[in-house]
Amino acid sequence: MWKFIVRRILITIPQIILLSVLLFLLAQAMPGDALSGLVDPNVSLEQKNALREKLGLNAPWYEKYGEWASGLVQGDLGQSFRFKMPVSDLIEQRMINTFWLSLATLIITYIIAIPLGILSGRYNDTILDSSITGYTYIGFATPLFIFGLVMLWVFGYQLQWFPTSGSVTPGLEPGSFEYVLSKAQHLLLPAISMALIQTVSTVQYLRSEIVDTKQREFIITARAKGASESRVYNKHILRNSLLPIAAFFGYEITFLIGGTVFVEMIFGFPGMGQLFIESILLRDYSVVNAVVLIFGIAAILGALLSDIILSLVDPRIRIK
């Protein structure tokens, strides 16, 4: 058991290092370096080269990587050349926004998935089940960005139930009740859109898990003992079916990362995904690097978390 967990954590370390090297090399390959946007185009080439030398932009890549990586470990993500401020300051507020958006999405995902999965699994092959299965079938085929656009169009513009962009109404006092309320209101539509698409795989998985468990021998035993139907479902089946779902929690992070890029662009939500696209367009590569690195590490840790939970739940999957 412990052997597996230690081994799994040890795999994570080279993964993170590889990711950082890959990102660093990518940033090096980006056309134009930080300087091209920084200085007046009329500055002569010699002056530019001198500046490059001074900023350390001419050093070989492994030296630059070493410098960058040691900065990272100390929490220094570098400077944004566009906004002339430390990347960590730039990212902080965005990261908090994206964190709340992701959390809201996850909560809504499970609020939708658990009852639908249970209903679908318990009453399988009824009309109720086939309509839920129909929803998951269509949900699987629907790209998130199209669904997001439609949600924005219907609930943002036509019905005007929700604000159509931003993360908070400007001019409110931070910390006040109205401020929190406005934040939640801005969060809700993107989170619901993302959750409605993301939840389908969990619904499907939970359904097949319950249908599977229903036919196990210990359920037949429980019934034979005279346990009531609700007791059979709530105590015996649910407990056995929900654990694997809980384990997928970590993998959900990977889906969330892809999702936030689209959803934040559509809903004009100032989070990490939006910052990423803006920085790519501005060629602000230190910011791009930092965002992808943070998301990448989050995904790696999410997978680690899921594998550990899964190995606790199901000993068969432990890698040797």
Next chain:
Amino acid sequence: MEVNNTNLANQIQDPTKSPSGLKILWKEIVRDKLALVSLILLTLITVFVYGIAFVLDQDEIVRVDLFAIHEPPSEEFILGTDYGGRDIFGQLIIGTRNSLSIGFLVTAISGIFGIAFGLIAGYFGGYTDNAMMRVLDFFQVLPFTMLVIVFVSIVPNYTILAFSIIMAAFNWMGIARLIRSKALQEKELDYVQASKTLGTSHTKIIFREVMPNISSLIIVTMTLNLAANIGIESGLSFLGFGFPESTPSLGTLLSYATNPQTLEYRWWIWVPAAILILVMMLMVRNVGEALRRATDARQRRG
């Protein structure tokens, strides 16, 4: 004489002999009416789109016409025009063609690589498998969308092929994992052992003997991947990191809807493209799901 013999052989074929994999796949599609209709519609759309796009001049359609900006649907422009006065209907046709082409291309590239990777890892097993799976694990946790966008923005000679390769490079893991698990089972079977004993080379066993035996699984996965890839491509084009604007894709048309004015008042620009993507993805999935059922004898409908 030779011909007569094969005819005769066909006639007296043992009726209890199990039908070939491809035949089962085809039978399941015919039995599943939804899948059959989807397949026919898809074929029609493909033929129609490639046929018309052959006649249409792409440069003509993407030419900016400042006198016809944002025209609603009319007789001259069946689906109106966009902010550059370009005909939406023409862009829709060409966009569908481009989206389909890239879908096929990405599916093929990632499929070929993924299948080879999975077969080799599964067939050899042991240390080879272990090492290859760690590589795969690493690719699987990478933030796919973001890395593709980063790559797209730094590639100097940006072409359709380059875009497909970038997409495929981060998209082969699913099929590789599936094929590997199947190959792991397959290599334990007697025919592989027998072939090894006879001294057949590994390459020949892998690609001429094991691969044909899992061909139905390959077809199923590739079909389902096609649907996913069309979606991913249109998503990237939507964000502005797919095709350039001079080569419209369905995602390009949808990206106009990021302008609130277009989203709210000019439905003709983005709604048809959205519907088309949805319909195509659903239909490809219908076919794929029918094929998937066919590979699992317990789930077959007939």
